[in-house]
Amino acid sequence: MPSVSEQPSVTDERPAREFVSDRPGAERERQQEKQRVTVSVRDVTITYRTALDRKANTFRQRLLSMGRGSEPRIREVRALKHVSFDVTQGTVMGIVGPNGAGKSTLMRALAGILPPTSGMIEVNGRVSTLLALGVGFNANLTGRENVMLGGLAAGLTRAEVRERYDEIAAFADLDDGFIDMPMRTYSSGMYGRLAFAVAVHMEPDILLVDEALSAGDATFKHRAFAKMQELMAQARTIFLVSHALGSVVDLCNDAIWLQRGELVARGGPQEIVDAYTDSLKVKRDAISMEDL
Amino acid sequence: MAAPVTTAEDEYLGEHHVYRPHKAGLPPLGRYLSELWRRRAFVRELARAELKAQNYQTALGQLWLVLNPLLNATVYFFLVDILSNGKNRAPNYITHLLSGIFAYTFFSSGVSQAAGSVAGGGKLILNTAFPRLLLPLTQIVIAFFRFLPTLPVLAVVIAVNNRDHITWNLLLAVPVFALLVLFTAGLGFLCAMLQVYNTDFKNLLPYLLRLGLYMTPILWFADSSSGLKGRIAAVNPLSPIFELWSDAIVRGELGPPATWLRATVFSVVILVVGFVVYVSRERDYAVRI
Numbered sequence: 001m002p003s004v005s006e007q008p009s010v011t012d013e014r015p016a017r018e019f020v021s022d023r024p025g026a027e028r029e030r031q032q033e034k035q036r037v038t039v040s041v042r043d044v045t046i047t048y049r050t051a052l053d054r055k056a057n058t059f060r061q062r063l064l065s066m067g068r069g070s071e072p073r074i075r076e077v078r079a080l081k082h083v084s085f086d087v088t089q090g091t092v093m094g095i096v097g098p099n100g101a102g103k104s105t106l107m108r109a110l111a112g113i114l115p116p117t118s119g120m121i122e123v124n125g126r127v128s129t130l131l132a133l134g135v136g137f138n139a140n141l142t143g144r145e146n147v148m149l150g151g152l153a154a155g156l157t158r159a160e161v162r163e164r165y166d167e168i169a170a171f172a173d174l175d176d177g178f179i180d181m182p183m184r185t186y187s188s189g190m191y192g193r194l195a196f197a198v199a200v201h202m203e204p205d206i207l208l209v210d211e212a213l214s215a216g217d218a219t220f221k222h223r224a225f226a227k228m229q230e231l232m233a234q235a236r237t238i239f240l241v242s243h244a245l246g247s248v249v250d251l252c253n254d255a256i257w258l259q260r261g262e263l264v265a266r267g268g269p270q271e272i273v274d275a276y277t278d279s280l281k282v283k284r285d286a287i288s289m290e291d292l
Numbered sequence: 293m294a295a296p297v298t299t300a301e302d303e304y305l306g307e308h309h310v311y312r313p314h315k316a317g318l319p320p321l322g323r324y325l326s327e328l329w330r331r332r333a334f335v336r337e338l339a340r341a342e343l344k345a346q347n348y349q350t351a352l353g354q355l356w357l358v359l360n361p362l363l364n365a366t367v368y369f370f371l372v373d374i375l376s377n378g379k380n381r382a383p384n385y386i387t388h389l390l391s392g393i394f395a396y397t398f399f400s401s402g403v404s405q406a407a408g409s410v411a412g413g414g415k416l417i418l419n420t421a422f423p424r425l426l427l428p429l430t431q432i433v434i435a436f437f438r439f440l441p442t443l444p445v446l447a448v449v450i451a452v453n454n455r456d457h458i459t460w461n462l463l464l465a466v467p468v469f470a471l472l473v474l475f476t477a478g479l480g481f482l483c484a485m486l487q488v489y490n491t492d493f494k495n496l497l498p499y500l501l502r503l504g505l506y507m508t509p510i511l512w513f514a515d516s517s518s519g520l521k522g523r524i525a526a527v528n529p530l531s532p533i534f535e536l537w538s539d540a541i542v543r544g545e546l547g548p549p550a551t552w553l554r555a556t557v558f559s560v561v562i563l564v565v566g567f568v569v570y571v572s573r574e575r576d577y578a579v580r581i
Contacts, residue, residue, distance in 0.1 A: 048579060049579075057489060057490060057491050057580075058490055058491050058492035059490050059492055059493065059496065060492055062490075108418065108578070109311065111420075111421050112309055112311055112421040113417070113418060113419070113420070113421050113578045114578050114579060115311060115312070115313060115575045115576070115579075116311060116312065116313055117313055118313050119313070120310065120311065120312050121309075121310070121311040122308075122309070122310050122311075123308070123309040123310075123311070124308050124309075125308075127309075127421070129419055129420060129421075131418070131419045138341055138345075140341075140345045141341050141344075141345075145337075145341060148337055149334075149337050149338065149341060152331070152333050152334035152337050152338075153334055153416065153420045153422060154420060155330070155331065155422065157333060158333045158337075
């Protein structure tokens with residue numbers, strides 16, 4: 001087991017004052033539920049079986065290998081190894097680590113997209129995802145149609161999406177007319193902005209953001225930060241994967257460091273980011289993770 | 293903030309998921325089906341979007357949906373005429389052939405599109421958690437909409453060619469088509485699962501579908517077929533549906549009860565098998581594509 005620091009999250013120190021409720025009693029309810037564990041990851045391991053031969057998953061290959069009596073070459077990749085942690089409501093959890101550390105795999109597992117190979121994940125609440133590839137937008141549809149499609153895919157009703165539409169469009173703040181043009185005409189920044197706008201307006205209890213802030217320009221980043229702080233203040237839980245370590249420190253109140261599928265450390269964002277950047281400067285294998 | 297949508301929000305707050313290691317097995321059926329039903333707007337929207345991409349709304353796009361099976365039927369008409377030396381052409385053959393080709397076009401496009409829906413649904417599958425059955429289901433809906441423009445053509449053919457057999461029994465074509473929809477959906481689910489695990493299945497499928505066309509009483513009449521044709525019609529689970537289809541449309545007849553029984557049993561069995569096979573593995577799809 002990698003060492004997991006036991007210190008509690010700093011959630012409780014963060015005031016939730018700027019939250020404006022639209023529901024009587026919601027504030028009090030949320031206060032009471034604040035310490036509720038929203039995400040619980042228990043000893044989760046995820047293994048991908050990837051075929052080295054691109055044609056391994058074909059009838060042809062199966063027949064051939066039956067004839068030869070040989071198995072297609074399969075490599076097992078353990079993307080996550082015995083990862084455990086709990087997250088309480090209102091936590092903004094930064095996840096740092098080098099490429100291939102298992103960050104995106106962890107996000108997909110939390111969203112219920114990838115089943116764990118062993119272990120258990122418990123999630124309390126509605127999840128909205130903003131993962132690395134965009135939200136499955138169809139490039140031939142207009143932005144407006146994609147907002148509807150994205151919202152419906154996330155499980156909202158048509159009326160609920162319509163209700164949020166103006167806010168989403170205002171938030172994405174695309175140049176005039178782009179919202180009614182096919183999304184293949186969008187720049188990658190505009191694409192990312194609309195995707196972010198849709199994801200944060202699903203009013204999720206748990207928001208998963210994977211490297212999505214990098215596409216927008218400075219103005220948009222600023223607005224995205226503000227929106228995430230607003231969600232945070234509403235005691236929603238956010239997971240943020242980012243290589244922009246500065247934004248992890250600014251936004252998060254808790255952080256974990258993943259490396260080669262193992263949870264190396266958990267702690268305050270500054271502490272984790274410092275440790276992680278230190279590790280990048282020296283030879284990776286030489287670091288003693290136990291000290292963190 | 294948007295106006296409160298309290299009922300929905302309470303529902304979300306109560307949401308609780310536990311993800312455990314995946315074993316092939318069915319999720320709680322009631323919850324799965326109600327979740328499917330809750331997402332029906334998504335199916336409609338996705339179908340609408342894809343139809344739009346296929347120029348469904350334009351006159352030319354609709355024209356092609358009619359022309360394509362019409363041209364196919366013409367080719368088969370000549371083929372059958374040549375093979376039989378121009379003899380033995382049964383009365384009402386054109387109505388039989390056209391109605392059969394139209395329905396089979398729905399069947400084959402539904403199955404092949406559903407088959408590709410998961411393997412080709414990459415981004416959506418990797419980024420959003422939803423009941424995966426929605427993807428092939430959407431393709432069945434699309435196939436149905438693409439079938440609709442052929443109906444007026446069929447009506448004209450019946451009116452011109454079949455005036456003597458227009459009775460209320462023509463309406464029996466509706467329940468027969470409903471059985472075909474169940475059959476198509478079930479087989480589509482099954483093929484979608486096969487294609488995830490065998491990427492070259494899509495190369496094989498068109499041949500299977502064409503073989504299916506020849507083995508189903510579309511180019512030939514079921515009852516005029518003793519010998520090999522009769523034996524094929526007896527074992528082909530798709531055959532009874534097309535026998536009833538032809539009985540209702542071409543002859544305005546009810547069709548034998550035994551055929552109805554076989555058609556119903558085969559459709560339901562294929563649907564249930566396809567559903568179980570697909571859904572019991574659906575959490576594995578994200579890992580595979």
